[in-house]
Amino acid sequence: MDEHRTIFVGIDVSKDRLDVHLRPSDEALHVPRDAKGLDTLARRLGRLPVALVVLEATGGFEASVAAALAAVGLPLCIVNPRQIRDFARAMGRLAKTDTLDAEVIALFAERIRPPARPLPEPERSHFAELVSRRRQIIGMIGMETNRRDQAVDKQLIRRVDRHIAFLERELVELDRDIDRAIKASPVWCETEALLKSVPGIGDVTARTLLAQLPELGTIGRHQLAALVGIAPINRDSGLMRGRRSIAGGRTSVRGVLYMAALTAIRRGSPFRPFYERLTQRGRPRKVALVAVMRKLLVTLNAIVRERTPWRPLAA
Structure with a gap:
C-alpha cells in the first residue's frame, strides 16, 4: 500500500x-x-x-x-x-x-488494512477480452500476410487474401466495440484522454493500459515497474555481478510501452533528450529505450493518480 x-x-x-x-x-x-x-x-x-x-x-x-x-x-x-x-x-x-x-x-x-485485490468485474473483464482479441487478430493478420508473401499458387494466394480481408473486417468491428465500451463510462473516457495527452501514447497503448493495468495510479513507481516487467533484475551470485535485465511482468503492457517509447523518441518528443543523454553517456540503445519506457510509465502513473493531463515540464 x-x-x-x-x-x-x-x-x-x-x-x-x-x-x-x-x-x-x-x-x-x-x-x-x-x-x-x-x-x-x-x-x-x-x-x-x-x-x-x-x-x-x-x-x-x-x-x-x-x-x-x-x-x-x-x-x-x-x-x-x-x-x-x-x-x-x-x-x-x-x-x-x-x-x-x-x-x-x-x-x-x-x-x-486488508490487501486490495484485482476485481473480476464484468465491465473491465469484457474490455480486457476485447483488447486481447484485437491483439490476437493483428497477430493473425501478420502471420497470414507472411504466408501470402511466401505462396506461389495463385488459388492459394486468393484464399489467403480472403482470410486477411475477413480478419481486417473483424478488426474494424472490434475497434467499434472497444470505442463503445469506453464511451459507456465518462470516467473511462476521461482516463483515456489523460493517457493520450502524453507524447507517444495512442489509442492502442491507452486502451491496453486501461484493460491490462488497472493498478495504474494506485501504487508506487517501483511496484508498477516490477508489475509490468521493466524493473532491472539483479543476477548476482557470491562475488559475481551479472548484468541487470528485465523479465516477467505483463508482456502485453510491456509490448505497447515499447512501441510508445519508440514513437516518443522518433518524433522528437520531450522524452527524446532523455534518451539521447543516456546514449551519449555510453548506455546501449536498448537499455536507454527501456529507461524511456520506465519514465513513460512513471509519468502515466502520476497523471492517472493526480487526474491532470500531461505537462511538458513533468518529463
Missing part, C-alpha cells in the same frame, strides 16, 4: 444508494447507485490520495460500484459482511444504520 496515500474509504452498498465515509476526516456523503451517481463518486475519489476502498459483498449490488471505482484505478477490497460485523462488535458498535455501517467499514479499512 502506498504510504503517501492517506484516505481510507468505507462504502455501504444498498439497492438504490451508496453511503460513503472517509477516514480520518470523518467526512460522510451519499450518492444514488446509478450511472450518474457512480461516475460522480468515482471522479471525486479519483482526485483524492485514497489508500484503500472497502465494500461489503452484498449479493451483486457491489459489482457496478466496484467496476466504476476500478475504472479510475482506485485500490479496492470487497470483504465478507461477517468480517465487518465481527469488527463492529469488537469495537462495541451495536447500532446499525447505513450511515453508521459506512463509518464502521471505513474504520475497518483504516485499522485492518
